[in-house]
Amino acid sequence: MATEEHGAETGLVFHPLDQFIVKPLFGEGPIHWYTPTNVTLWMAIAVLCITLLFVVGSRGRAIIPTRVQSIGELIYGFTYKMVEDVAGHDGVKFFPYIMTLFMFILFSNYLGLIPGSFATTSHIAVTAILALAVFLTVTILGFVLNGSKFLGLFWVSSAPLALRPILAIIELISYFVRPVSHSIRLGGNIMAGHAVMKVFAGFAAIAAISPVSVAAITAIYGLEILVSGIQAYVFTILTCVYLKDALHPGH
Amino acid sequence: MEQTVEHGAEAGGAGMPQLDFSTFPNQIFWLIVTLVVIYFVLSRIALPRIGAVLAERAGTITNDIAAAEELKQKAVAAEAAYDKALAEARTEANRIVAEAKAAMQADLDVALKKADAQIAKKAAESEKAIGEIKAGAVQSVTEVALDTAKEIVSAFGGKADDKAVAAAVAARMKG
Structure with a gap:
């Protein structure tokens, strides 16, 4: 990176956002929609890890599971129960869809924590598409399943009549x-965590405060491990909640 | 590298690569590819397989629990049967002991009675014999004493009065 040039002037270099730059894997040049980039690489690694865990890990179909298979089963059971509990029994048919989102986000978050890696979920382009997909699915599904009754979601029939239009707008x-x-x-959570770590890493260049800096990076890293799991979980459970609105509109 | 940084900074305005819209089509394209691949891997291969394994395991566990329950019932039944058999055997044993005791008592009573009768008979016979012997002995002593007394009286030169001697001996024999 452009360390020498800036470093010579100030002694401190902060490029906390450089880690998010999308660049082509092979050579330089403009990024077309089909160009294999570091996004492609880390998404492919996520796919690989998911395949390893769920397909290769469970290839034995063992009644007494191996370690990898039991991890897969644990995640399966956890997600299945979440979908069933939150979205209701008829939400179970969307379980593969929710599992796909959950696994992609979970693995991208954790792969992003590997030093030197690229966090695909730190990009608003990625998370916006994920969220839009959920939004469109839920909206279309709501109208297809419930017709105009889906609009009841906005018409709070338990509120006093005078308040209902205001509530409808809200x-x-x-x-x-x-x-x-x-x-x-x-996207914000993942980006902020990674950027904060980079900022602390910049302070490590000063010998006097580098121990503090390293300790801080360690602490933030621990926090990020929590955040990665929690954000994936939050995204998934909100998807389930929105799905429940589509399946059973009305409060 | 430097060139990319510049490029990102230019396009993103504020320098945030997240807002570099020139990379959006690329990211969105690869995201969709990734999601489709994950969806097919999960929904076609992984999830049905894991679901089947979990269902199979649940079935196995249910069957095993049912089998264990059955075996437990059997064990309880076997224990009850054992207890019953033991109680029966104990009663039977008590009965046999009582019977044997009663039989032995009867035999013993008969034998005792017989022995008592024999002893009584023998004792009576012995008593009779002793009485005869005693009587014989007294008779003999009286005769000897009488004769002796007569002889002593004669030896002293007296005239033995038979009647007086006999009375004296009889008196002495009593004392």
């Missing part, structure tokens, strides 16, 4: 804010 706004908060919550 509900409508909150409904359309959903994909925004859904995507920014995930």
